[in-house]
Amino acid sequence: MISLQKLLGKTHIFYDLLEASAEEARASVEALVVLIAQNPADRNMDALILTRRKDKAITEKIDEALCRTFVTDLEREDVEALSNAIYKIPKTVEKIAERIIIAPDRLAGVDLTKHMKMKQEAVDTVVTIVRELRKKINFERVKDLNDKLQYIEGEADKLMTEMLRDLYSGRHEAISVIYLKDLYDLLEKVYDRCRDAGNVVSHITLKYS
Numbered sequence: 001m002i003s004l005q006k007l008l009g010k011t012h013i014f015y016d017l018l019e020a021s022a023e024e025a026r027a028s029v030e031a032l033v034v035l036i037a038q039n040p041a042d043r044n045m046d047a048l049i050l051t052r053r054k055d056k057a058i059t060e061k062i063d064e065a066l067c068r069t070f071v072t073d074l075e076r077e078d079v080e081a082l083s084n085a086i087y088k089i090p091k092t093v094e095k096i097a098e099r100i101i102i103a104p105d106r107l108a109g110v111d112l113t114k115h116m117k118m119k120q121e122a123v124d125t126v127v128t129i130v131r132e133l134r135k136k137i138n139f140e141r142v143k144d145l146n147d148k149l150q151y152i153e154g155e156a157d158k159l160m161t162e163m164l165r166d167l168y169s170g171r172h173e174a175i176s177v178i179y180l181k182d183l184y185d186l187l188e189k190v191y192d193r194c195r196d197a198g199n200v201v202s203h204i205t206l207k208y209s
Helices: 004-009 012-037 046-068 076-102 113-135 139-167 174-208
Strands: none
Touching: 012 046, 012 076, 012 113, 046 076, 076 113, 076 174, 113 139, 113 174, 139 174
């Protein structure tokens, strides 16, 4: 007979896979930082495509593990919600890179430095907060990290407002306004995805505290 303890012992795989997924999300943002810094002629999607493929494979492993594991110390819907939230980060980052490569001239004069620093801080926080799940119920620590993600999102919203104010100033060509508005929306979604991941971890931790 398989003991309950043995079954529960297998569930560490979910912590391993969720942490690995968060690391791929961070890697995608790092790859985007490198891409933006490159000469437009040298830019390519290789690193970002590889990162998303790795994360997709991890997400599939999580789905498979949920099907094969009968007992978990995390509820299945929580694992699925967190896995989906994390996976959307590199997926969105890849779309940002696509826009940058498609029309690099439209990005001329647009400084994304602050945004990229904030995105790096956000995904670093996601990695940290996901690791907290393994440590078992440290709600105050998780709350602090989730509050940090909320703060980063708020600061990003302020920065986005300033960028939109310039975009709608009348100084830009119509095609540039369309292009940059699309790009800014995708940039904002990355913060939303990071926030969503933090909210799921906070929900899980509160549930078991």
